[in-house]
Amino acid sequence: MAARVSTSGAALLASLGALSLLTLTYGQIALPLADTVGALTGTQSSDLARQIVLEIRLPRVAAAIIAGAALGMAGVLMQALFRNPVADAWSLGLLAGGQLGVALTVTAAAFAGPAAVSFLTFFEGPSITLAAAAGVAIAALAMLALGRRVGAITLLVIGLMLGFTSQGLTSVLLHFAARAGGRVYGGWRDASFAGVAPSALAWLSLPILIGACVAVATAKPLSSLLLGETYARSLGVKVTSLRYAVLAATVLLVAPVVAFCGPVSFVGLIAPHFARALAGTARILPLLPLAALGGALLALAGDAIVHAPWEQHFLHLNAILAIVGAPVVILILIFSPAVRQWR
């Protein structure tokens, strides 16, 4: 099993490297591979090539990889915590909750006056991330409370509906915020990795890094929780504190993604299933790196298709992810034995 994990990990890593390199070469202006590599390594390359690769494409590619990895790991945590094969930050409404958190903060600042808006703009990275984290955490707590009362599929439907509600409210709020002069944040109601400025990459990755560490630390007791709460307790797991730790890791992983990339759908839902298939186990620790790599690959592939040299820019990231992701979810709903028990 360990061999399976490292082999698939290496294969995923190689694919991720190759796809990153490919994505860096194309766009509005096609660059030969040699120039791209040259720009990356700082050796022989034109200034233009260096500017395009390092300042425009690399931040986007990096954001896709970091966000994809975070969503993949969060998916593993949530599917284990909810014992629900279709749980993830998007499907259970955590991403939409985070958006609503940001929208509320921006609107409040807009109505509070120009000082609040400029404060928010100046500290955009941390303030938007914090606002998103509050929204994600509230949504996650609500779903956790609900998850103990309803079945997996009911929870999925409720999560999606709450997501729609939050998105509707977000849209209305941002409209009023804009009229009150609070245009702190725009264009991120749809998911995209292109809007992440190089300076924002640190704010994106730092909470995710901490979240990943917490996830790894909770991996062992979370594996026990797969047997159910009572068995986990009989194996020495402090279930309540474990729940909060996993929830904290999820918020740390997901909030920066919402704040900087918007509601990236399906990645977190599918990546854990690929990881389980590759690892041949459901134990959490080996799943985390595989789901991170798988999520990164999926997110980057979606971004690569969006930014392929089309005649005009017409594709949305979530459209691509939905075309790939929704059929996979349908297959899971039909064939997963875990889901079958809930019908």
Next chain:
Amino acid sequence: MLDLRSLAVGYRNTRGTVLSGIDLAAEPGDFICILGRNGSGKSTLMRTIAGLQTSLDGVVLLDGEGVASMRPATRARRIAVVLTERQFNPGLRVEDVIALARQPFTSWRGGLTDDDRAAIADAVAVTGVEPFLRRFFTDVSDGERQRVMIARAVAQTPRLLVLDEITAFLDLPSRMEIMALLRSQAKQKGQVVLLSSHDLDLSLQLADSVWLLDGDGGFSVGTPEALSESGSIGRAFDTEAIRFSPSQGRFEITRSVP
């Protein structure tokens, strides 16, 4: 080894106290069956003994140490449980389920040492789950599932094994096999095995000692023979329609059935 001292079990809500004033002891190698009708408090008692529920009064001591005050990790090394509750475990294989038993003994990563592997191999061998180790836990039959959960409990190498109505869904041969297996575990490893069951026949044949709950908060303890002869079993289980016959060791129907 296992001591219950003026133990009262139950809930701090409207259900209230279920059983109280329990003073019992068990020695290494004891195979004990807890008998009683539905709702007589078997599960509550077992959960309290296993440290999964706090007692209302009194203490449960294992090797002189209070189960309730033990650190969860320590308790997990000494007490293993098997319950009827069924959970679904997406993607979990039978071998994963059994390996999880070693978590109280492993480092933070959960990697297995040679000792852990030996304990797992032994549990797999005695319970005969080898043929379906690689299958998904959700895909095995009821009987196989119980066997896997018992293998998991055995692999935990506990001092005390607590099993709650584990034979309920099994056919007669499987029930006999599992009860005999647990009895031999108790004898060979010097563990205390505590098993609740509806299976009066088998329990009376195999148990060293029976803890009988009469359903009204009362209980009696003794060897199967003593309890049959004193009429305690009859008092706990008899209804208008059936009656326990001490001489035959089984129930008889008292009214003629049309």
